[in-house]
Amino acid sequence: MALADGATAAPRPQPDSDDVTWIEPPLCPECGISVRIYPTNYDRWVSLAMVELPAKDVPEPFRWRLTRLPDPSPISTDIAAVRVRGIDPLPGDPVVPAHRMMCVPEWGEP
Known part of the structure; x- marks a missing residue:
């Protein structure tokens, strides 16, 4: 299921109190976005x-x-990504695209 959904990213590292780089969003290793x-x-x-x-x-x-997520969640976060399935959203409903849809390797290279 994870492979079909593209859910193969590595988890974010645990934050270190002396290092603030974890605050910045990570970059895609293929396109740099x-x-x-x-x-x-x-x-x-x-x-x-x-x-x-x-x-x-x-x-x-x-x-x-x-x-x-509800309070007694088995996942140690308050927000999770859920695939849109079953009932299709209306054409104007906002969704978050998977990065692999927008990923262009070697972005900006001629």
Whole structure:
């Protein structure tokens, strides 16, 4: 399921009190663009784009939403990425695309 969804990102490292680099968003190793890395609702991590787009502009396999988790959650975070499935969103509904949809290796190189 994780491979099909593209949820293969490594988890963010634990923050160190003396190092503030963890505050900055990580960069994609292939294209160098900033990404957001979130845990999924099934114990994997996914790289997401930094922007939300209307659902009509994002192909179905790349649609994600960020959702708050209930208090007694098994995942140690308050926000998780959830794939948009089942009921299709309206064309104008905002979704967060997976970064792999927007990733262009060697971005900016001629």
